[in-house]
Amino acid sequence: MDNPDASEDESYIARRYADGIPITVISDTLTPEETGPWRGQTTIVPRARAMDAVADLRKRDGETLVFGSRTLWTDLLAHGLVDVLYLMIGPKIVAGDHRTFKGVPPTGLYLLDARRLEDSEIVLLTYTVAATS
Template structure:
């Protein structure tokens, strides 16, 4: 049985909205302020997570965002993401430019969890993450915490009360914290 892992970049106050500033959120772009050393350390952690994952689960908008940036990239990380099975929870995605992608309904995620052996990582996809929490399907949460307070914005962890247990905390680079929690 697979484990569904919500993995997200967040500000210190839990905002996951518009980290690159491309969505036009007036408080977005907070992930662009890393030093080169911190960015390299972040990339190493993200690459390791992708190598260890069995599959990726995305919402439609996040799939479009990732596919538009990773389809043409080269290198070991891009190759891993390209070969990894990707599942998109969407009723609107019709074009699948990224290889090994399957569209499914939210109702099918529980069955997917039974079929996949290993980590099913949810990147971005805040609305999908909220729905998965609501359904009790999240097994683990990984947060890369940036040293920035947005003050407002959409948070990764939604309104569903969820008990978590910290299982790992470490510094990434000089300024990031990587926190791993398991649901109880």
């Protein structure tokens, strides 16, 4: 499990998975058999129930982290279910033709931090999401 080439952040995440951190996957196609070694700690939620499931997770656990799904976090932003947004932006995002937040109503984002990830072309931007009334 210990990888000497892994960063401190990567090692932390690997330890959390190994410790059995609960995983919720929003998918209409994934099956339990496809969750591999994390089957026992994974809950699959259909997309139609995604907003309710995430709202329940936030109430129960207080903190929820979403990895990689532009479609999901766009919906979460639109439903007011995001407090902090971490954007990892690389050359393909900057030079691409996809709107990252298509369909999201105007949202007040306030920059908390900006840094370049070591030995990469990736920039990490951290925003807090303003409460809407």
